[in-house]
Amino acid sequence: MNWTDQELIEGCKRKSAKYEEVFYKKYYGYVMGISLSYSKDKALADEITNDSFMKFFGSIKKFEDFQSVKAWLRRITVNTAIDYFRKQKKFQNQTDVSEETGIFHEVNALQDLAFQDIVNLINLLQDDHKMVFNLYEIEGYSHKEVGEKLGLTESSSRVYLARAKSQLRQLVSLHLKEYEGR
Template identity: 30%
Template structure:
């Protein structure tokens, strides 16, 4: 199945041929959603802006090689995620954290977050330690497996799992504490 996009194929083809107006339209169309990915991964606005900038340089440099213009959304997303991994991995230190606990899912308490706004959840994600945030975003929002994450960021699969488990634990604690304060 090919990724759907509502930007016209002709604009994509014009951008592939170096048309600067079409490149601008492509950037305008995708930059907001791609910036959201950068913010989730970086947790810092300035770094996210740098990542987005570098990712779009890569997009425009490699655009002539895009074989399926209708798949441009997924193609750009992959470039952005890879650039996020590349730039944030330089700054993030991963620590093994109770790898046995990472394989245990707490199934009895899965609805704790359902009355929390997405904005609050996103804020809590931004507050996670860098390594936890990176793995959490790649796993939950980008759909990578722990094996793919471990290969992409150069850690063991167990470290990826434990960072994900730690992220979930910290998110839950953060949001529960927020609710306690908000509800007096």
């Protein structure tokens, strides 16, 4: 049966297992995609995905008709990933990292990379750098918001992003050299 999002939400608000199952199946790929972008490991992405759905179903009564289902699911999933990140890695004795300076040369070769290649390269980043990169570049949070979410200073968020971008440039360059050598 093809139910609209509104019908699915109403069924989920009534705690109907049938509606919850259809909703889960409909949005599983979407939520898993977000989860995978915040974890290097499929098992962890599964945990984030399942916890995100549990949080969604647990808070479904608060969902308003005017809200976007995907936007709400995305916010829940990103926040769940952040919670897992905090549990896994504590920023102990975090000191203010001074701003790195230097001119970075852009690698204008991204059009030569497939989407999966880019995802694989991002997954090679250090966990804290990857988290800052995703929150800032993909989710659109400000450095202040990233810092608040991760327990960093604003300047540390900037430095982590700069380091992530620098490392990505190096990885892209190495990937392209490897690709050309084939």
